[in-house]
Amino acid sequence: MKVGAFSVAWSNKPLEVVLDYLAGLGVEAVEIGTGNYPGDAHCKLDQMLASDKARKALLQAVESRGMVISALSCHGNPLHPKTAIARKHHETWRKTVQLAAKLGLECVIVFSGLPAGAKGDKVPNWVTAPWPEDHLEALNYQWNEVAIPYWTEEAAFAAKHGVYACFEMHPNFLVYNPETLIKLRCAVGKHGDRICANFDPSHLFWQGIDVPRAIRKLSEYGEVIKHCHAKDCRVYPWVADVYGVLDTKHYGDEPKRAWIFRTVGYGHGEETWRDIISTLRMVGYDGVLSIEHEDSLMSADEGFRKAVAFLKQVIISEPPGAMTWA
Numbered sequence: 603m604k605v606g607a608f609s610v611a612w613s614n615k616p617l618e619v620v621l622d623y624l625a626g627l628g629v630e631a632v633e634i635g636t637g638n639y640p641g642d643a644h645c646k647l648d649q650m651l652a653s654d655k656a657r658k659a660l661l662q663a664v665e666s667r668g669m670v671i672s673a674l675s676c677h678g679n680p681l682h683p684k685t686a687i688a689r690k691h692h693e694t695w696r697k698t699v700q701l702a703a704k705l706g707l708e709c710v711i712v713f714s715g716l717p718a719g720a721k722g723d724k725v726p727n728w729v730t731a732p733w734p735e736d737h738l739e740a741l742n743y744q745w746n747e748v749a750i751p752y753w754t755e756e757a758a759f760a761a762k763h764g765v766y767a768c769f770e771m772h773p774n775f776l777v778y779n780p781e782t783l784i785k786l787r788c789a790v791g792k793h794g795d796r797i798c799a800n801f802d803p804s805h806l807f808w809q810g811i812d813v814p815r816a817i818r819k820l821s822e823y824g825e826v827i828k829h830c831h832a833k834d835c836r837v838y839p840w841v842a843d844v845y846g847v848l849d850t851k852h853y854g855d856e857p858k859r860a861w862i863f864r865t866v867g868y869g870h871g872e873e874t875w876r877d878i879i880s881t882l883r884m885v886g887y888d889g890v891l892s893i894e895h896e897d898s899l900m901s902a903d904e905g906f907r908k909a910v911a912f913l914k915q916v917i918i919s920e921p922p923g924a925m926t927w928a
Contacts, residue, residue, distance in 0.1 A: 603879065605913050606631030606672045606892035608831070611902040613643035618663055620644070625667040627910050631890040632669055633711070633829075636701065637694040638678030645674070647697045650704075657704055672890035673709035673800070673829050674698050677770060680756075681715030681748055683723055691715070696759065703763040709829045710760070711768050711800045714777035714786065717748040728774045730848070749776050750789045757793035768800035768829045779809060780816050784823055795824065801887075802831035802894070803878060807869065808847050808861040814881040821885035830882065832891040832913055834869030837861040853898055863896040865905040867912035875916050883918055891917065 607629050612620045617634075624632060636645045650656050664671055676698040678691030698710050719727035719740035729737045729744070753767075760767050769777050769786075777783050787797040799820060803813045820826040837847060842860040849860040856862050866875065879891075891913060897905045 603917050604630040604890045606890040608633040608892050608894040609644050610635045610640045611895040617644040621667050631672040633673045633892045636674050636676045636698045638676045638691050640675050673711050674702050675711035677713045679715040681717040683718035699763050699765045702765050709768045713775045716775045717744045754790040757790045757796040760796040761793040766798045766828045768798050770800045770802050772805050780819050798828040799826050800829045801827045804833040804835040807835040814877050817881045827887050830891050831894045832866050833894045834864040834866045836864045836869040865897040866909040
């Protein structure tokens with residue numbers, strides 16, 4: 603496995619400066635945003651697609667520092683009920699797939715998107731309960747009339763370019779847990795194997811999901827996990843035990859929130875992360891753990907340095923070798 607980093611945390615700095623910083627800390631891979639929610643500070647899609655020279659320069663900048671690009675990321679909502687937003691996010695996704703193919707990359711990180719609850723609605727609608735019956739009607743519309751037709755076509759597009767759509771299971775989108783990811787993977791038909799996971803434990807922790815068990819469940823459906831984020835989450839019982847974990851307070855209101863994102867090791871300790879990493883290897887994942895900094899209690903630099911040091915202690919970087927005891 604390799605320790606990687608999502609460069610969006612340093613979007614205010616030139617990519618080469620960021621790469622020098624990452625390499626200096628022993629980071630081996632970088633994940634780069636291409637637009638939509640992550641922004642495109644380090645990768646302008648139209649420029650990269652149009653210029654072989656620009657693509658070679660990007661690869662040279664990364665590889666000359668002993669690193670690789672683990673993924674291109676364009677998390678967005680191509681199912682948004684506002685046509686302009688959906689179109690923009692869709693176009694960014696498609697261009698990112700094309701660029702990944704030109705760069706020889708397999709992984710494009712995305713969200714599933716979230717439609718409205720019915721035709722004519724103006725905002726996305728995340729359904730979390732089956733009653734009243736309106737909610738089941740909304741789910742039927744979202745899945746069968748919007749998401750499955752869209753991702754059936756896009757899975758074929760990804761397959762044509764040799765790329766995997768790596769879904770980050772994120773609440774407030776249609777795919778938010780292993781069950782909904784597998785539901786979509788199975789529903790799109792012929793190219794369902796192109797619907798994969800960018801496995802980010804932080805979004806699962808606060809839903810009460812046992813992360814190693816989630817890894818094992820996904821592995822029952824094949825090589826589903828293609829990329830991983832290293833991000834933690836802390837649930838605070840003095841809020842969660844009274845109000846639950848569905849929390850709409852701003853992320854910056856940390857003392858009043860039921861949970862917040864944390865730097866790796868500050869939400870869960872070494873034992874938990876050792877189990878996560880061991881389970882990933884057990885199911886065949888030996889790729890990148892890409893650190894995504896979203897800890898509001900630490901600067902990007904401090905949070906990142908602590909995450910790198912923590913992961914270096916728990917990551918499994920060498921092949922297992924021969925089993926001499928059996």
